[in-house]
Amino acid sequence: MKGRLQSMLRLARPLFSADADYPGEFAGEAERDWGCFPALALWSGMAIVVAAAAAEANRREYSFASALFYASIAALIFPIAWRMVWLGVPRAERIATILLASTGLFCLRLIHEPISFVDHDAFLHWATANDIMRTGKLFTPNPLLPISPVYPGLEIIATALSELTTLSIFVCGQLLMFVCRAIFVICLFLFYERLSGSSRVGSLGVLVYMGASSFAFFDTTFSYGSLALFFMVIALLIDDRMGRAASWRCFFMVAIPVLGALAVTHHLTAFITASLLTGVAAFEIARRKSMRSFGYMIAMPAAALIFSIGWSVSTGNPSEDYLGPVFGHAISEASRFLSFEGGRIPFVAEDGTTAPLWLRVTTVLSVVILCAGLATSFFRALARAGVPVLWDKFPTGWRGFLKWDSSSLVILTLVTFAYPISIVLRMTRAGWEIGNRIGPFAFLGVGIVVAIGIVTFWQKASRSRLRSGLIGTAMTFIVIGGIFSGSGNYILGSPRYRVSADSASVEPMAISAATWTREWLGTRNRFFADRTNRLLLAAYGGQQVITLLYDKRDLGDVEFSPKFGPPEREAIREASVDYFLLDFRLTEQLPLMGFYFDPGPVYREPPDPQVLFKFNNVTGISRVFDNGYQSIINVAQARDSADAH
Incomplete structure (x- = not known):
């Protein structure tokens, strides 16, 4: 029976196992030239100009404006994705190119609000910043978002910049978000690269992450969540380096300020970061061959828990009153949806407006592509992390299962289960916003897992232009589908006034x-x-x-x-x-x-x-x-x- 089971699993090995080395990974890695980056930069600039023209066409009520706008995004992302899939691209070029992609997507934010804030969440925090500027004090009540004044990290930085430069809160906010986005992308690349041991996986993982529904617009708005994600990825990167390249000096001089800033910036991100760090520490303690000392393992999660819980308790636990009803209503409605008792009609707004067919197809296709990527990459990512697989050999005793090389990669692979949960929540009225906000956390796992699948299964060492083009096209669909599912067809705004829009x-x-x-x-x-x-x-x-x-x-x-x-x-x-x-x-x-x-x-x-x-x-x-x-x-x-x- 055991031999028959092993034979059956051996048939599935090409789909669910990982090679010892990444195919074709190091060909050309030592090159230091810029490669295709100058041409990609010129092309991306032209795509942004077309996007701006589409925004103006929308203002003049031309029917083709929306299609032209999304076509410009496709023109921006596809050549970058195609280049990142290609073998032998130098590491420096990969870093520069993913920065180019993130900058191009950030320019869409500037097209969306060129002279003043227009998004709902930005007004909430703008009001808090105005209160700080007016009174010179923190914690002035904000009826629009009562929890905002007790998590004032974003407003403290923005108002300080405004006072130092005499620029408006809007300008300082946009500059702050741009800098945070650039550093976020670099740190995420370094985090993925360190976990996978591959700059190719790192760059592809970041591109897949850009398909999160909140990446292009929601996570670049003037909001405390946008800044908190920046602190979170720095904390994860430091934790992975603790005991290896990072020392206690790094912990006290960098990690402590970052975790403290995160705790006073955003409640949910601080709690999730503490949970991720705690999970990594638990897995490190459980695995049998960790090279890190016990102190290095628990330093980051302990500090994160102390800061996040301590700040919440000292401010009267406002997160419980704020998040409790929101999650309660979302879970209740999601349960009714799964019981086929109704839910939100996809792609139809509350006023009956329906999204264009081509955008609906694009969004559904992006979800299908991601699900296919996760299905073919989940076990490969676990194998890459060193988790023992049944078709290699049966572990002897339960202790045989407690062997892996990267606890962080195991945790991120398990985090991908949050992606289907976010899809279900987005099918409900009460849970749509929660499903959207789960995206940046779920995609921490989705990004690297799908990237490992691309490198070890879909692409391997192939230099076929057709295969590279197909994978680049799939990644373009992922990004466009994510933008649309997060912001709908109202990114460009309406040329006419809309009620409660x-x-x-x-x-x-x-x-x-x-x-x-x-x-x-x-x-x-x-x-x-x-x-x-x-x-x-x-x-x-x-x-x-x-x-x-x-x-x-x-x-x-x-x-x-x-x-x-x-x-x-x-x-x-x-x-x-x-x-x-x-x-x-x-x-x-x-x-x-x-x-x-x-x-x-x-x-x-x-x-x-x-x-x-x-x-x-x-x-x-x-x-x-x-x-x-x-x-x-x-x-x-x-x-x-x-x-x-």
Whole structure:
């Protein structure tokens, strides 16, 4: 029986085993010339120019703009992917080329928001940075994102740069994100290269990582998560070098500041980093031939746990209140989806807008390619890590299984299980955002595992241009599919105003109204407004906006109620509202995000415009601003009269 099982497994060995050396790995590795990099740089610049032209065409409402934009991304990525697949490319050229790819994708961010922030999450942290600049103090409450002030690492750096250079927060934020992205890519390459022993695997792994749904846009926005990923990959790289090339001096002078900065920058990334480091330490302790001392094994995870848990506890555990309900709703809805009780319709927005067929096909194909890559690479990656495989020989006793060469590679291979979980979560309304945010962590494993599969199975030592082109095409699909699945077809924004569409809802008229409140009403007034206008009121107007997340009150029912009576008057009294900003455009469209104010009721049709006119005849409510589409009403007197009663 044992011999028959071994014979069956031996048949699958070409698919699931790893060669002793990477095929064709060292051919040309000693070369120091730049190779194809100058030509690729010129070509990438031309692709970015085409992408910018596509953005302008979209603004002018040309129908071909979206297709041209994604074609420019394909033109940017394909030649780089083809070159990285090719054998014998010098290490220096590989590093320069992956930096070129990341810079090109970052330029898409600059095309998306060239002169000011437009993304939702950027406004959340911009408001916190403005509070620091205004008060000179940390921890000023931010109703838009209450957890942001207690994790102020991003805002501390951005405001310090702004004070030193006199540049705006926007400019400093973009510069900071660009520098962090460049260093992140280099450190990720070095991490992958060290784990695999191959610069070819390292460069291909980074390119595959660029297919994460959040890489191109979400992880380059002015957000604490973007900066935290930068600290995370540095921490992982240092941990892998501890006890080998790195010493205790490196630990105290570099690792401790990095882990401390990570702990005060982003809660989730700090906890996940601590978990990864702890997992690596546990595997190092378990394996029987580790060359590292016990102190070197536990130094990084111990410090990460102390910093992350200590900071969370000292600030009152805000992560529990913030993340608990989010994960709870996501898991509940994912369970219903797996039970075939419904879910989100893929590629269809909440307002019924459907993505173009060619983008839907591209996204599905990217998922299929990644799944195929993981299926053919998972066991090969484990074998590369030194995990004993059954078709080589049966281990003697349970201790025989506790032999591997790289605990970090084993952990990253197991992390790939998070990728299918993220896909399931993205099929639900409540879990879409969580699925998207799992991406950068899941792809830490997906990147290197798929790269090992390319080098040891799909490509090997072949110099076939056709095979290289097919693999380059597959990687291009991965990147484009990731961009679309993370940002949808609204990367370029909408040439026309869209309701509750984040960047497509930010336009000059609303910005002007928010700025007017600062100039004529002063700051820190308590305002209630819809999802988009409250961002502008907080960032441009410096107002204290009312949100369900911070105030535990949703006044959307007051704004959309057919009449203004005692319940509505009592609601504004309890919320201590000073002003309402009424946007009559809300009555013209369904919200793209599915809600006008905070997550809650699902709207099947826009509200009747008459519900916003009800305030005109209420004693004690006066209109102080009107631009034809937006009105600002003062409800303080009506609120005070409710107090009197």
